[in-house]
Amino acid sequence: MSDTVKAPQSMETETSDHASGHEHPSEKQYIIIALILAALTALEFGTYFSSVLPDFLNGLAIPILIILMVIKFYLVAAYFMHLKFDNPLLRRVFIAGIVLSAVVYFVMLQAFRFFSGFNTPV
Amino acid sequence: MADTLTSERPDPAAFDLENAKTHDPHATNTGLTHNKLGMWLFLGSEALLFGGLISTFLLYKSKLVEITNPNDAAVLTRVTDLGVNIYDIPFTSVSSFVLLMSSLTMVLALAAIQRDDVARSRLWILTTAVLGSTFVAGQVYEFTVFAREGMKWDTNIFSSAFYTLTGFHGVHVTIGILLLLSLVVASLKGGLRKKHSETVELVGLYWHFVDVVWILIFVVVYLIPVAQADASAESGLARTGAITTISQIGD
Numbered sequence: 001m002s003d004t005v006k007a008p009q010s011m012e013t014e015t016s017d018h019a020s021g022h023e024h025p026s027e028k029q030y031i032i033i034a035l036i037l038a039a040l041t042a043l044e045f046g047t048y049f050s051s052v053l054p055d056f057l058n059g060l061a062i063p064i065l066i067i068l069m070v071i072k073f074y075l076v077a078a079y080f081m082h083l084k085f086d087n088p089l090l091r092r093v094f095i096a097g098i099v100l101s102a103v104v105y106f107v108m109l110q111a112f113r114f115f116s117g118f119n120t121p122v
Numbered sequence: 123m124a125d126t127l128t129s130e131r132p133d134p135a136a137f138d139l140e141n142a143k144t145h146d147p148h149a150t151n152t153g154l155t156h157n158k159l160g161m162w163l164f165l166g167s168e169a170l171l172f173g174g175l176i177s178t179f180l181l182y183k184s185k186l187v188e189i190t191n192p193n194d195a196a197v198l199t200r201v202t203d204l205g206v207n208i209y210d211i212p213f214t215s216v217s218s219f220v221l222l223m224s225s226l227t228m229v230l231a232l233a234a235i236q237r238d239d240v241a242r243s244r245l246w247i248l249t250t251a252v253l254g255s256t257f258v259a260g261q262v263y264e265f266t267v268f269a270r271e272g273m274k275w276d277t278n279i280f281s282s283a284f285y286t287l288t289g290f291h292g293v294h295v296t297i298g299i300l301l302l303l304s305l306v307v308a309s310l311k312g313g314l315r316k317k318h319s320e321t322v323e324l325v326g327l328y329w330h331f332v333d334v335v336w337i338l339i340f341v342v343v344y345l346i347p348v349a350q351a352d353a354s355a356e357s358g359l360a361r362t363g364a365i366t367t368i369s370q371i372g373d
Contacts, residue, residue: 024233034226038223044340044345045211069337073337073338080326087153089159090154090162093166096166101172104170108181114180114181
């Protein structure tokens with residue numbers, strides 16, 4: 001019975017959990033992630049020169065930009081903000097905010113016919 | 123008997139000591155500190171704020187406008203295309219890189235304070251503040267150039283959405299710099315040790331969030347409109363290139 005009841009954790013307990021169970025990345029790993037982020041930013045910048053690319057790649061600039069953006073967002077949130085390693089509750093709180101934001105503003109954009117026939121002259 | 127009862131009654135001092143061991147006044151049901159959970163809730167609400175600003179920008183950036191060009195009687199173009207002509211993508215890319223690297227120095231500061239390396243932590247925090255200041259200085263320079271070129275806050279619907287979104291982000295970065303500098307001051311006064319690492323972590327969370335938002339803004343506000351402007355030029359919509367045209371819309 002005593003096993004099923006979780007004792008409240010204090011700040012000190014949480015810190016010790018961080019040290020034992022939820023190890024953060026090492027400094028070397030942080031630097032590697034930063035280098036990956038820098039490389040992805042360079043790729044994003046590269047799309048600025050998409051006119052020099054073959055025609056079949058020109059139409060892919062926007063999808064590529066969105067994919068790179070999502071990867072960068074994930075890397076910073078998961079590793080630098082420690083969402084990958086911290087208590088899952090924090091992950092849920094943050095994702096809930098993002099999902100709520102996405103849904104609310106998707107509906108708003110839809111209401112203003114952003115996705116169909118919005119481009120009327122002002 | 124009375125002696126037995128007296129001897130079985132717990133010593134009040136001993137009871138308090140035992141209670142103190144099992145009942146931490148700062149304990150929470152989640153196992154998280156209130157400060158950390160509060161910061162994440164705040165960041166969740168910030169996601170809604172910036173979601174609103176980005177959506178508004180998206181809504182207005184696709185507006186088509188009819189402009190009067192000195193050479194053509196009437197030209198139909200996207201309002202965004204007028205703005206992206208004065209974007210300096212290489213410059214903004216460097217700014218983005220600077221802000222991204224400030225996130226690295228921020229996590230290095232946290233790692234340093236967690237192993238009680240106060241001097242190195244202070245150095246990384248200061249470096250983060252300098253990188254953040256460089257980003258803000260770049261944004262101020264960019265705004266100045268845009269205004270000089272004719273794109274002011276009230277020039278058109280695109281410029282209003284652009285300045286509101288990027289300006290709000292700039293204010294957030296500035297607040298982050300002030301928080302970082304307050305940590306540096308606390309560190310210099312000897313008030314920032316390993317036991318305060320959560321404070322550094324909370325400021326770091328705010329800083330990384332600001333960085334994450336810029337990752338979105340850089341793509342949505344700068345790179346995608348430029349790519350779309352190129353596409354619209356190919357599809358026959360006017361790519362004006364004339365900055366004077368923007369002020370004509372304002373008129």
